[in-house]
Amino acid sequence: MINTNLNVLKKTANLLKKTGFLNNQTTKFSSSVYQPCGHAKRIFQSLNVKQYLGNVPQDVQVRVFSKKAQNPTSPTEVAESISQESVSKRKILEGGVIVADITVGNGAVAKSGKTISVYYSGKLKSTSKVFDEVTNGPGLSFRLGRGDVINGWDIGVVGMRVGGRRIITCPPAMAYGAKGYPPVIPPNSTLVFEVELKDVK
Numbered sequence: 001m002i003n004t005n006l007n008v009l010k011k012t013a014n015l016l017k018k019t020g021f022l023n024n025q026t027t028k029f030s031s032s033v034y035q036p037c038g039h040a041k042r043i044f045q046s047l048n049v050k051q052y053l054g055n056v057p058q059d060v061q062v063r064v065f066s067k068k069a070q071n072p073t074s075p076t077e078v079a080e081s082i083s084q085e086s087v088s089k090r091k092i093l094e095g096g097v098i099v100a101d102i103t104v105g106n107g108a109v110a111k112s113g114k115t116i117s118v119y120y121s122g123k124l125k126s127t128s129k130v131f132d133e134v135t136n137g138p139g140l141s142f143r144l145g146r147g148d149v150i151n152g153w154d155i156g157v158v159g160m161r162v163g164g165r166r167i168i169t170c171p172p173a174m175a176y177g178a179k180g181y182p183p184v185i186p187p188n189s190t191l192v193f194e195v196e197l198k199d200v201k
Contacts, residue, residue, distance in 0.1 A: 097155045098169040107162025108200035112145030116157065117199040125169065125190040132184070139198045150175050152191070160197040168193045 090100040110116050118140055121133035134140045142148040144157060152170025160166055172178065172188045180187040 093155050095151060095155060095174045096171045097152045097174050099156050100167045101160075102165040102167060102194070103163070105161030105164030105197060107164075107197075110144055110157050110160045110197055110200055112154075112158060113143065115141060115143050115201045116197060117141045118157070119196040119198060120193050122191055122193045124185070125192050126186075141199075150191075153193070153195075156193075157195060157197070160195070162197050162200055165194065165196045168195055 090098055092098055117138060119135050120140065121130055121135065123130050145154050147154065150170060152168060152174035155174065156166070156168035156170070170191045170193070172190060175189065175191045176185050176187075178187050180189055185191070
């Protein structure tokens, strides 16, 4: 009977592992008790499986290690994980500019010397506050790589294709530096832009 019950218990434990409640590396079986070992002993819940599995000896218990601190699964954290997966691998460019494509376009390529048009929104990384945006009409036009915009844009927009959307993170030295742009942008601000390339000429 104990072998049968132990098999049932193993199946239950496997189910708990799949749902994220049990850590495969911190648990082990004995003939009558499924219990955590190592650091898992410090944080666990005891659950009498007789209430759930029927005719199981009362002393047979499942001790479920809580992995909440190690593997949080709140709705916000899940959403953030999904959001991160939708963005391509981040690249660090000259001057510490970081780019990550949300959508890779299939049109003309933005190259230094070309005149391009973009939609964009800009945020302060420290507060996520939007300080500037152009999201309709003909967009903002400028000649790429000629100093018409901040250095972070001249570097970060290169390689985009029309129809593409990219996140460009500009450290202070690639944006408005130690002076900032009062009163909108404080000194030494890191700026985060979402840029959509509309046209290349």
